[in-house]
Amino acid sequence: MLTWIGDTFTALPVAPRLLLLAWVLEMVSVPILKWRRGARAERAGIILGVLLQASAVIAVLYTAWGLWPTLRAALIIAGLGWAVEYVGSHTGLPFGRYHYTERLQPQLGGVPLLIPLAWLMMLPPAWGAARLITGGSVSFVLAAALAFTAWDLFLDPQMVAWGFWVWDQPGGYFGIPWVNYAGWLLASAAMTALSAPPAAPDLLPTRPLFLIYGVTWFLQAFGQFFFWKLRGPAIVGAVGMGIWVVWGWLML
Numbered sequence: 498m499l500t501w502i503g504d505t506f507t508a509l510p511v512a513p514r515l516l517l518l519a520w521v522l523e524m525v526s527v528p529i530l531k532w533r534r535g536a537r538a539e540r541a542g543i544i545l546g547v548l549l550q551a552s553a554v555i556a557v558l559y560t561a562w563g564l565w566p567t568l569r570a571a572l573i574i575a576g577l578g579w580a581v582e583y584v585g586s587h588t589g590l591p592f593g594r595y596h597y598t599e600r601l602q603p604q605l606g607g608v609p610l611l612i613p614l615a616w617l618m619m620l621p622p623a624w625g626a627a628r629l630i631t632g633g634s635v636s637f638v639l640a641a642a643l644a645f646t647a648w649d650l651f652l653d654p655q656m657v658a659w660g661f662w663v664w665d666q667p668g669g670y671f672g673i674p675w676v677n678y679a680g681w682l683l684a685s686a687a688m689t690a691l692s693a694p695p696a697a698p699d700l701l702p703t704r705p706l707f708l709i710y711g712v713t714w715f716l717q718a719f720g721q722f723f724f725w726k727l728r729g730p731a732i733v734g735a736v737g738m739g740i741w742v743v744w745g746w747l748m749l
Contacts, residue, residue: 501749505704513556513705520549524716528724540600543659547611551618554709558621561702571617573692578616581684582608586662591680594665601661609661619648620688622713625706629745633699642686644710644741649681651717651734654727671730707745714738 506514524546531539558567583606585592601609620641627640654671656662668674714735721731 498746502708505708509557509705510560513553513560516549516553516556517705517709520546520553521712521716523549524720528720540659544601544611547614547618550709550713551614554618554621554706557702557705557709560705561700570621570692574617574620574688575613577684577688577691578613579605579608579610581680582612585680589665591683592677593668593674593680595662596665597662598660600659615652616685616688619710619713620645620685620692621701622706622710623648623685623741624689624693624701625703625708626710626741626745628701628703629707629748630741638686638689641689642682644738645685646678646681647734647738647741648713648717649678650737651721651730653677654730655717655721655725658725658727670733671727704749710745711742714742 506517509517523542527539527542527546530542555567555571558570562570581591584590586596586607589595597604597607597609597612601611603610623641623645624637626644627637631637631640650670653673657664657672664672664674666674668677670678717738718731718735721727721734725731
């Protein structure tokens, strides 16, 4: 495994390699920032982590797709990410009723601008897992949506615990309504279908995207269990997202 990780990392051009390294080092530093500098530094670290991961994903896609397909995909994912969050936070569809707090700034229409970048930083890595598991078959879109939604088993409980958004009617998954996950499936499937180029499964930089997916899985599970003390979501997320990591690894 370590050999594969090293080979995949070193095979990348310099820019995505440096961005990936900076992202991992920055995420590892977030608990230290909280310990040394408090909640404001922690929040700044989270914001920087999203920016670095999204930049790394864009750089990886650019190495395989070039400028215009990459730009097209990024704009569609970020644009639809903002739109679905705006509709969701104002109407309750398709995630259930919730609203963002003032903690993440800047905001547009009540939606933090960081949120569309969070969609962008993880949807293409989910494509990498889906490509390994399904090949270029018609099930690619569904597999990508499932792999992406598995990440939210970690994300939503953590963001609620940090006070970034609030559910008007808390639900059965550590306070998160179950309908939220149906909304994630629907939205991520639509974004995948609309943003990936026609031959996307065959043209994807599958291995580096899958590497980002796997590293995210490890960082979320380890961080939530040992640092953030969200052990229930850590265990469930480790299993839910880990299914795609292990399955994809077996297909390498």
